[in-house]
Amino acid sequence: MRLSDLKSNEFGVIKEVLEHHLSAKLIEFGVIPGAQFAILNKAPFKGPIFIEIDNNRIALRRKEAAFIIVE
Amino acid sequence: MIKQEPLKIALVGNPNLGKTTLFNKLCGLKQHTGNYPGVTVDKKKGEFIRSNKKYVVTDLPGINSLYPTSKDEELVVKYLMNQQSNDFPDKIVLMLSALNLKRNLYLYEQIRDLNIPMVVAVNMVDVGAKRGVFVDIEQLKAKLDVPVVQISAKSGEGFDELFSYLNQPLKISERPQLYIQQEDQEYLKKFADVRAEKNLYINFLRLTDVSLEADKSHKDAFIEGNNLNVRSWKKNASILRYKHIKSYLNDVLTIDKAKATDFTSRIDRILLHPVFGYLIFLAIIFLIFQSIFWIADYPMGWIESLFEQIQVSLTALLPEGYLSRLVTEGLVPGIGGVVIFIPQISILFFFFSILEESGYMSRIVYLTDRLMQGFGMSGKSIVPLISGMACAIPAIMSARTIENSRERLITILVTPLLTCSARIPVYVLLIALIVPDKDIGIFNQQGLALMAMYLLGVLMTFIVAFILKNIMKPTYKSYLLMEMPEYLTPGIKNVLISMWTNVKSFIWNAGKIIVATTIVLFVLVTNGGEDFKNAESIVTENYPELSEEELENKIASYEQENSYLGTIGKAIEPAIAPLGYDWKIGIALISSLAAREVFVGTISVIYSVGSEEILPIRDRLKAEINPKTGLPAFSFATCISLLLFYAFSLQCMSTVAVTYKETKSLKWTLLQFGYMTLLAYFMALIAFQLLK
Ligand SMILES: Nc1nc2c(ncn2[C@@H]2O[C@H](COP(=O)(O)OP(=O)(O)OP(=O)(O)O)[C@@H](O)[C@H]2O)c(=O)[nH]1
Ligand SMILES: [Mg+2]
Numbered sequence: 001m002r003l004s005d006l007k008s009n010e011f012g013v014i015k016e017v018l019e020h021h022l023s024a025k026l027i028e029f030g031v032i033p034g035a036q037f038a039i040l041n042k043a044p045f046k047g048p049i050f051i052e053i054d055n056n057r058i059a060l061r062r063k064e065a066a067f068i069i070v071e
Numbered sequence: 072m073i074k075q076e077p078l079k080i081a082l083v084g085n086p087n088l089g090k091t092t093l094f095n096k097l098c099g100l101k102q103h104t105g106n107y108p109g110v111t112v113d114k115k116k117g118e119f120i121r122s123n124k125k126y127v128v129t130d131l132p133g134i135n136s137l138y139p140t141s142k143d144e145e146l147v148v149k150y151l152m153n154q155q156s157n158d159f160p161d162k163i164v165l166m167l168s169a170l171n172l173k174r175n176l177y178l179y180e181q182i183r184d185l186n187i188p189m190v191v192a193v194n195m196v197d198v199g200a201k202r203g204v205f206v207d208i209e210q211l212k213a214k215l216d217v218p219v220v221q222i223s224a225k226s227g228e229g230f231d232e233l234f235s236y237l238n239q240p241l242k243i244s245e246r247p248q249l250y251i252q253q254e255d256q257e258y259l260k261k262f263a264d265v266r267a268e269k270n271l272y273i274n275f276l277r278l279t280d281v282s283l284e285a286d287k288s289h290k291d292a293f294i295e296g297n298n299l300n301v302r303s304w305k306k307n308a309s310i311l312r313y314k315h316i317k318s319y320l321n322d323v324l325t326i327d328k329a330k331a332t333d334f335t336s337r338i339d340r341i342l343l344h345p346v347f348g349y350l351i352f353l354a355i356i357f358l359i360f361q362s363i364f365w366i367a368d369y370p371m372g373w374i375e376s377l378f379e380q381i382q383v384s385l386t387a388l389l390p391e392g393y394l395s396r397l398v399t400e401g402l403v404p405g406i407g408g409v410v411i412f413i414p415q416i417s418i419l420f421f422f423f424s425i426l427e428e429s430g431y432m433s434r435i436v437y438l439t440d441r442l443m444q445g446f447g448m449s450g451k452s453i454v455p456l457i458s459g460m461a462c463a464i465p466a467i468m469s470a471r472t473i474e475n476s477r478e479r480l481i482t483i484l485v486t487p488l489l490t491c492s493a494r495i496p497v498y499v500l501l502i503a504l505i506v507p508d509k510d511i512g513i514f515n516q517q518g519l520a521l522m523a524m525y526l527l528g529v530l531m532t533f534i535v536a537f538i539l540k541n542i543m544k545p546t547y548k549s550y551l552l553m554e555m556p557e558y559l560t561p562g563i564k565n566v567l568i569s570m571w572t573n574v575k576s577f578i579w580n581a582g583k584i585i586v587a588t589t590i591v592l593f594v595l596v597t598n599g600g601e602d603f604k605n606a607e608s609i610v611t612e613n614y615p616e617l618s619e620e621e622l623e624n625k626i627a628s629y630e631q632e633n634s635y636l637g638t639i640g641k642a643i644e645p646a647i648a649p650l651g652y653d654w655k656i657g658i659a660l661i662s663s664l665a666a667r668e669v670f671v672g673t674i675s676v677i678y679s680v681g682s683e684e685i686l687p688i689r690d691r692l693k694a695e696i697n698p699k700t701g702l703p704a705f706s707f708a709t710c711i712s713l714l715l716f717y718a719f720s721l722q723c724m725s726t727v728a729v730t731y732k733e734t735k736s737l738k739w740t741l742l743q744f745g746y747m748t749l750l751a752y753f754m755a756l757i758a759f760q761l762l763k
Contacts, residue, residue: 008075009299011763021548021550022550022552023306024302024305024306024309025138025140025550025552026137026552027306027310028136028138028177028309028311029135029174029552029554030173030174030177030313032309032310033310033711034312036266039342040336040339040343041339041343041437043343043345043440043441044345044441045442046439046441047438047440047441048437048440048441048450048551050339050343050437052553055173055204055326055553056171056173056174057335057554057555057556057557058552058553058554058555059433059436059437059440059551059552059553059555060442060550060551060553061550061551063550064550064551066278069153
């Protein structure tokens, strides 16, 4: 499953960050395999996603969230 | 006596930890702070003396890692890597925040490998404890191999300990390379061997990042020759570092889960609600601008009568003569025209700094990102755009945090279309001429008119951005990835500092230009050629039938028209007559080319010279007749035309200069000035021709 498919308030664990232009940056922001996350909010009209990951709050766009595989 | 060389220190850390707060506390300086990433975008130096020792401290923009993605981050990374430079600090203070320890330790781990002597300062431990995040400083001291102190940037707690470390030698030596896998290590050593720079991590950064290496061909050949996958080096490094952090973090950090997520999450549930979130955002902006009118009304009235009083007393006090008139008819109304806006501008900056300090700014970025993408910008553009409603100059600089170059450029180009505080004096004066000071329901009509001008600015900003989006070629992929800060109670001191510095610079900058232009204008309007000197005899000859009083008025206006200023005004009249302006307004336009707010001062000078009574400028303008048309000089059509002209034209030399500095491109600077001037001229032209 991709991070972008999840709904608000769902949570899980990061499995893999697929290779794309932002993957190195995502890893630097703590999006690493094994990290626990929860979706706090999704902005309307396919706007960004707001997640909490290992006690950090970050926001990212859906386009990039589609490269994050979760379970 | 202080003899030794000053100790050079630099403040380094992630965004939004309180670096600038610490800097201000140390230097007694008043730099901008705020609770969102990217408040500071430039290096700032300050000096101070503590226990008889001199220090030079550099405040840097916050960075997320040593791999820069925006202009402000690049500046910091280059600064830290250029260890031979004179500017390079003797020691750095690496700040961590208890609220975000893990991410901050990630940066610490990277910077640790640069082997710069450092002290780690942990800030916001008290706030953390309130939010259920507990940091054990003793444990952290035991885990890191550099000195660690707990401080409070706001109160000054822990500074003694911090300085006792800064005054020690602080030896730091290379540690094992935790960031690289065993099998890759020998390649890194081989790469470093033939180079002047010996630090392995700097070589690692150069090898794995595109923007940091000067000698590209050598690097590319090395990567190719050894068949290396440096992208995976980079990713592995991050994973290895987080693994290392995990190995000690549990001993340092305890989190009370229920409490930790509570406060901020509960507020976010309301403020980021898909419907209410946006309504609240609009309501906040609306309230800010309404209150500019509601609250500021009273103090403005006091200031106005104070300046009238000064003018009356000075007229009575000073001896009759040229210099006295320069003071009473030129300088006093000119300065009064700016001082009167102190209340409104203070209120504006007060609310803005509350937005910034609370952490709400990042929520606005989040809520608007999707919308902004439709206009070729990113959610991060909202920060420059909102602060552009106070002043375009810091706003354009803050666009540095936008990673994508096209989005950044569009943001810079449209920011000056927003209604900055320098336009308030002009708008308020013109609105007062055409909109009655009455209420509709609970809203003040003039307040609503001002609101409409703000909306017009916003509308045009988006129209122009949309056009630019469709003209400019897309560059590299755009993205949004940002930290969302915890909500904090705005620090009252930071709010007041921000209000005070902004108001001071508004008054000072405008004041300088206004005093200078006032003097020049006054000299030009009270001197002239032959016709000016002989005004009295010429008029008396031509109008023998006029009464004494009518004659006097006629002479005064004849003098003015034939003064040097009048001659200049007449020369440009053909160009501005189609917009509905007489030569006096033309003079005001020219004199406010360098700064818009000069308009009010100029108008005050031109219309008060030669008139007998002392009236508020508003009443004088209402009575003014355009001699050519016989209609009021400030008719409805003319005022609307002027409002539009000031809404769109770029009459601010400082903005032109800062755009040039930020874009480093004459082409874009001229394009910005050009499109805004044309837009202003033609909008004013169309409006006047339709309404007259
Ligand atoms: N409670 C508390 N808040 C603080 C303290 N120090 C800073 N803050 C707040 O933290 C926020 C960020 O402060 P800044 O000084 O602007 O942070 P910065 O590190 O310079 O941020 P950038 O310039 O974006 O890198 C502000 O809202 C401050 O009021 C502190 O010691 N205690
Ligand atoms: Mg700062």
